[in-house]
Amino acid sequence: MSAHHNHQDQDVLIEKLGYDDHFHEHHEGDKYQMNFLTKYIFSMDHKIIARQFLFTGIFWAIIGSAMSIIFRLQLGFPDASIAWLKPLLGKWITINDAGMGSLEPEFYYALVTMHGTIIVFFVLTAGLSGTFSNLLIPLQLGARDMASPFLNMLSYWFFFLSSVVMFYSLFLSTGPFSGGWTGYPPLSALPQASIGSGAGMTLWLVSLALFVVSVLLGGMNYITTVLNLRTKGMSLWRMPLTIWAFLVTAILGLLSFPVLFSGFLLLIFDRSMGTSFYLSDIFVNGMALDRIGGSPILYQHIFWFLGHPEVYIIILPAMGIVSEVLSVHARKPIFGYRAMVYSILAIAFLSFIVWAHHMFMAGVNPFISNFFVIFTLIIAVPSAVKVFNWISTLYGGNLRMNTPMLFCIGFVSMFISGGLTGIFLGNSAIDIQQHDTYFVVAHFHIVMGVAAFFGMFAGVYNWFPKMFGRFMNDTLGKIHFWCTMISAYAVFGPMHFLGMAGVPRRYYRFDNFEAFSGFDVMNQFITIAAIFGFMAQLVFVVNFFWSMYKGRKVTEQNPWGSNSLEWTTPIDAGHGNWPGKIPTVQRWAYDYGKDGIEYTQQHVPLREGEEHSSH
Amino acid sequence: MPVVQIFDKELAPSKIQALKFGLWIGMASIVMLFGAFTSAYLVRKPVGNWYEFKLPIQFFYSTLIIIGSSVLLEKAFKSFRSHDLKNYQLFMFISFFAGIAFLATQVIAFKAMISQGLFIDLNVSVSFLYVLAGMHALHVIGGIIVMIISLTTALAVRPLINEMNILKLDLLRQYWHFVGALWIYLLIFLILQ
Ligand code: HEM
Ligand SMILES: [Cu+2]
Numbered sequence: 001m002s003a004h005h006n007h008q009d010q011d012v013l014i015e016k017l018g019y020d021d022h023f024h025e026h027h028e029g030d031k032y033q034m035n036f037l038t039k040y041i042f043s044m045d046h047k048i049i050a051r052q053f054l055f056t057g058i059f060w061a062i063i064g065s066a067m068s069i070i071f072r073l074q075l076g077f078p079d080a081s082i083a084w085l086k087p088l089l090g091k092w093i094t095i096n097d098a099g100m101g102s103l104e105p106e107f108y109y110a111l112v113t114m115h116g117t118i119i120v121f122f123v124l125t126a127g128l129s130g131t132f133s134n135l136l137i138p139l140q141l142g143a144r145d146m147a148s149p150f151l152n153m154l155s156y157w158f159f160f161l162s163s164v165v166m167f168y169s170l171f172l173s174t175g176p177f178s179g180g181w182t183g184y185p186p187l188s189a190l191p192q193a194s195i196g197s198g199a200g201m202t203l204w205l206v207s208l209a210l211f212v213v214s215v216l217l218g219g220m221n222y223i224t225t226v227l228n229l230r231t232k233g234m235s236l237w238r239m240p241l242t243i244w245a246f247l248v249t250a251i252l253g254l255l256s257f258p259v260l261f262s263g264f265l266l267l268i269f270d271r272s273m274g275t276s277f278y279l280s281d282i283f284v285n286g287m288a289l290d291r292i293g294g295s296p297i298l299y300q301h302i303f304w305f306l307g308h309p310e311v312y313i314i315i316l317p318a319m320g321i322v323s324e325v326l327s328v329h330a331r332k333p334i335f336g337y338r339a340m341v342y343s344i345l346a347i348a349f350l351s352f353i354v355w356a357h358h359m360f361m362a363g364v365n366p367f368i369s370n371f372f373v374i375f376t377l378i379i380a381v382p383s384a385v386k387v388f389n390w391i392s393t394l395y396g397g398n399l400r401m402n403t404p405m406l407f408c409i410g411f412v413s414m415f416i417s418g419g420l421t422g423i424f425l426g427n428s429a430i431d432i433q434q435h436d437t438y439f440v441v442a443h444f445h446i447v448m449g450v451a452a453f454f455g456m457f458a459g460v461y462n463w464f465p466k467m468f469g470r471f472m473n474d475t476l477g478k479i480h481f482w483c484t485m486i487s488a489y490a491v492f493g494p495m496h497f498l499g500m501a502g503v504p505r506r507y508y509r510f511d512n513f514e515a516f517s518g519f520d521v522m523n524q525f526i527t528i529a530a531i532f533g534f535m536a537q538l539v540f541v542v543n544f545f546w547s548m549y550k551g552r553k554v555t556e557q558n559p560w561g562s563n564s565l566e567w568t569t570p571i572d573a574g575h576g577n578w579p580g581k582i583p584t585v586q587r588w589a590y591d592y593g594k595d596g597i598e599y600t601q602q603h604v605p606l607r608e609g610e611e612h613s614s615h
Numbered sequence: 616m617p618v619v620q621i622f623d624k625e626l627a628p629s630k631i632q633a634l635k636f637g638l639w640i641g642m643a644s645i646v647m648l649f650g651a652f653t654s655a656y657l658v659r660k661p662v663g664n665w666y667e668f669k670l671p672i673q674f675f676y677s678t679l680i681i682i683g684s685s686v687l688l689e690k691a692f693k694s695f696r697s698h699d700l701k702n703y704q705l706f707m708f709i710s711f712f713a714g715i716a717f718l719a720t721q722v723i724a725f726k727a728m729i730s731q732g733l734f735i736d737l738n739v740s741v742s743f744l745y746v747l748a749g750m751h752a753l754h755v756i757g758g759i760i761v762m763i764i765s766l767t768t769a770l771a772v773r774p775l776i777n778e779m780n781i782l783k784l785d786l787l788r789q790y791w792h793f794v795g796a797l798w799i800y801l802l803i804f805l806i807l808q
Contacts, residue, residue: 147633220640228633258644262651269746274736277659293664293739298655305651 011580013603014568018581019232023144042157044149045575049156050135051467054460056163057127062541064118067111069534074103076527078509092175105508109178110196112506114170116181117204121211122166124314124452126159129253132317132459133222133246135467139566140240142231142583144576147224151217158214162207169203177204180506182303185278185296189270192284202271205264212257212264219250219257226250231565233585237341237615238602240564240589241334244341245320248348249313255352256309263302270294297362304355311448312351315415316344318455319386322408324589325462326390328562329405330397331598333590336389337615343382350379360428361435369428376426383419387412398593403477407458410485411451417489418447421496436506439499442492450488457481457540464544465559469572470551476543480536487533494522561599564589568603588615638786642793645754649797652750653804656743660808666738668731670805673724674748677717678802681755684713685795692788698776707769711762714755714791721752747801754794761787 043049070089073082083101086093092107134152138145146152169176178196179187183204191198226247230239266277276294283289327334334340356364356372390412399405421443424430434440457480464472503516510516510523558567565585569577583603591600591613606612659665691706725745735745765787768774 147637216641216644220637220644223640224633224637228636254640254644255647258648259651262648262655265750266655266746269735269742273742275742276736276739277655277742280664293662295659295662298659301658302651302655 014578014581014583017584017586017603017605018578019584020581021144023576023582024579042153044145044153046134046138046146046149046152047467047573047577049152050131052156053126053130053134053159054467056160057123057131058541058544060118060122060127060163061537064115064123065534065537067115067118069531070103071108071111071115072527072530074108074508075510076524078102078511106178106195107175108508109180109194109506110175110200113178113180113196114166114176117166117177117208119449120181120310120314121208122159122163124448124456125310126211126214128452128456128459129246129249129313129317130156130159130218131456132242132321132463133218133250135463136240136242136566137222137225137246138229139466139569139573139577140243140564140589141226141229141234142565142578142585143225143229144578144582146221147229148221152221155214155218155221158210158217162210162214165203165207165210169200169207172199172203174198174200176200182300182307183267184303185267185270185294185299186282189267189278189299190282190284190289191271205268205271209261209264212261215253215257219253222246222250223254231582231584234602237338238585238588240320241323241337241340241344242317242320242564244344245316245323248344249316252309252313252316252348252351256306256313259302260306260310263299263306266302267299297359297364300359300362301355304358305352307358308355309348309351311444312347314448314452315455316347318411318452318459319344321455321459321462322390322411323393324564325404325458326393326408327590327592328462328560329400329402329408330393331400331561331592332393332397333592333594333613333615334389335392336385337588337590339385340389343385346382347379350375350382354379357426357428357431360431366428373426373428377423380419380423380426383415387416387419402461403472403474403481404458404462406478406481407454407461410481411454411458413485414446414451414454414488418443418445418451422447433502434499436504437499438495438503438505441505442495442499445492445495446488450484450492454484457484460544462560463566464547464551465554466566466569466573468548468551469554470547471554471559472547472551473543476539480539480543483536483539484533487529487536490529491526491533494526498522558601563591563599563601565602568601588613590615634782634786635789638789642790645793645797648750649747649801652743652747653801656747656804656808659739659743664738666740668733668741670744670802671724671727673720673727674802674805677720677724678799680713680720681717681795681798684710684717685792687713688788688791692784695774695776695784696781700774700776703774704769707762707766710791711759711766714759714762718752718755718759721748724748744805747805751794751798751801754797758787758791758794761790 039045040048043052070082070085073080081100082093082103083095083099086095086101089103089107092104093101094104095101134146137143166176174195176196177183177188177200178194179201183201187193187197188201191201226239226243266275269275270277270279270291274291276291278296278299279289279291279294280296281288282291323334323340354372354376356369357376360369360372390408394409421439425434425440425443461472461477464470498519501516501519503510503519510519554571557569557571560567565583568583570579585602586605587600587602589602592598594600594613595607595610687706687710691703691710694700694702694706725748728741728744733741735742765784774780
């Protein structure tokens with residue numbers, strides 16, 4: 001039973017008002033889906049590519065967070081034996097005569113580094129933006145596919161290759177790179193600097209170079225598609241906020257990742273050609289190197305010129321998803337649609353001129369720092385506008401407290417908590433105390449890590465029916481939400497105190513420091529909360545895969561009563577997304593509760609006497 | 616293989632627009648790449664320990680060559696559009712060889728530098744030159760590969776003059792002018808520094 005027989009009324013509208021692009025007559029698009037290989041593996045269909053990004057992202061999320069559990073065990077229980085992890089970690093666990101197994105310090109650093117790299121790039125960039133840009137851009141804009149399905153496919157496979165290289169580096173006998181996710185020289189520039197700086201770092205660079213290619217190919221496609229392939233009537237100001245967010249994210253990526261690439265290239269030269277872009281006055285084992293004149297600060301400038309936009313590349317898609325899902329499940333139009341768009345644009349613009357707030361303590365001229373302090377603090381303004389609008393959207397809404405909605409509310413909560421600490425850090429004078437402490441770790445995990453994961457979860461729970469034709473289990477979803485919410489605050493809340501007491505990040509153990517030895521219990525508490533939070537994610541994983549095959553089936557085309565165009569496609573949309581004509585757009589995406597009507601989809605023409613909602 | 620999906624003039628500003636647009640975005644990211652290199656140069660230079668040396672004279676010859684190549688490609692494009700296949704083939708051919716000659720001149724320039732002892736790891740000022748010219752050459756090679764493709768079609772089969780082929784040539788031409796302009800920018804930058 002195909003969906004469009006169930007929902008004659010909608011199909012009639014598309015039939016009557018839709019636009020006939022003769023897509024299925026050409027069969028140009030259909031023919032590349034002929035066998036299993038081209039349909040599911042080397043697919044050029046954006047919906048399949050979205051799933052490929054999602055699965056790969058989930059894979060990495062499991063690995064990345066498992067790593068954090070291992071190093072948290074070290075921090076919480078430095079004297080407990082982890083000999084039981086020997087089968088997994090092999091030589092990275094040393095067992096002493098008493099049978100006590102402990103983590104090699106070198107590998108501790110490798111774990112911290114890989115955790116950051118994996119979560120930032122592979123999960124929250126590729127897994128989040130890759131999944132939802134691919135799924136939603138064509139569907140919500142009324143396009144048959146991306147502008148270039150071929151480049152889109154390449155974008156995934158470059159990500160895949162990049163993943164393979166990084167994964168391989170985990171198994172090197174010298175271990176993966178261990179100099180921190182930011183890859184600062186000299187640890188990253190001198191192969192002899194630490195054991196992870198050799199082959200591990202080489203593979204890290206290769207992997208991330210491939211990753212940059214993937215981001216650029218994807219981004220080129222997203223931008224071109226949004227600006228050129230919108231269906232009739234879909235003016236920019238009628239686009240759902242998801243699309244605005246993906247568009248601006250892609251622009252940020254295209255402008256900042258090439259810069260990262262150039263920084264990496266200079267690093268590669270320093271590593272292999274004997275140049276000294278980043279190196280000067282280095283002593284290894286008491287011997288001075290003859291590499292002089294370079295500047296490690298130069299790398300920091302280049303890295304953070306990408307690095308700061310990158311954190312918005314991570315959070316903007318989550319913001320877009322939250323704006324959309326929140327509005328749908330509050331049954332209210334998003335509050336301040338235009339303000340939302342302008343604040344996305346303002347954040348994006350500002351994100352390019354604040355990078356040095358990561359370098360206040362790196363010896364940057366304090367007068368120049370002032371410039372960066374001002375712009376950093378100004379970012380709080382558009383951020384606050386967004387928070388205000390989300391809360392106002394909730395206010396007086398007819399809230400459906402389902403899992404996607406809970407994750408949206410959780411997102412807003414996290415974004416507020418983490419944003420506030422950003423304001424402390426943004427003042428260069430306060431940052432003298434806080435820099436490189438657990439305060440920073442708390443800040444960015446809450447505002448970026450947890451918040452972006454929440455946006456991603458909201459998206460997965462909300463669009464799972466579109467992706468797999470089934471619902472995820474809502475009870476398990478709620479359990480997942482509450483356990484995650486509680487453990488996230490339990491893990492990162494106490495870290496603020498650690499940070500204010502000056503406890504530095506990235507240390508292997510603290511009990512041998514007089515000043516920090518009073519925090520044993522707090523560190524144990526954090527570790528236990530982290531393990532609890534990790535377990536909660538297993539609930540999600542089980543729910544996800546179970547629901548793919550056994551979840552409640554979707555029986556109606558538009559199960560959430562949502563306005564955007566993806567819900568006008570058949571439940572199991574084939575290639576080209578719409579079986580006949582493509583819908584044309586008659587109104588903006590947020591007519592919820594207008595004139596007493598619960599929702600009006602975007603392809604429904606104005607009723608008699610109805611006027612366009614002003615927005 | 617459909618590299619670009621079918622879409623309608625009425626619906627989108629047309630496929631032409633989308634392809635050109637994609638190219639411009641690509642060029643924007645290349646601008647960022649070189650912007651980063653030259654900013655790094657500016658940040659690094661005042662730190663000191665900067666070896667001053669003269670740019671190899673070959674860089675000025677290669678500049679003339681790449682400008683010539685651009686002019687010829689422009690002519691080839693105009694000829695193609697006005698159905699003048701003979702001139703199109705001729706200009707395409709010379710323009711292509713000018714492209715190769717540009718690369719050759721760059722190689723000679725670096726040979727000359729090496730013979731003066733200006734190795735890549737001598738000083739960061741020299742390293743920068745290798746990186747800038749080298750990365751630029753890679754982008755030229757990208758253009759040359761596309762040129763080889765269009766040259767084989769131009770010479771071997773009788774090229775079909777239709778909208779799509781004009782567009783392809785137009786894209787090549789825009790990209791080629793872009794890498795030419797990029798080189799001029801780099802040269803002026805290096806001279807001013
Ligand atoms: C109100 C807005 C914000 C302000 C004023 C702010 C300010 C800062 C400052 C000054 C630092 C550097 C602290 C240090 O290293 O000493 C920092 C670190 C960081 N922030 Fe924010 N931030 C804000 C929002 C965000 C958002 C929205 C994200 C991500 C979505 C984010 C992600 C990060 C990350 C990842 C780091 C640390 C990177 C590292 O050193 O490993 N911040 N923030
Ligand atoms: Cu930042």
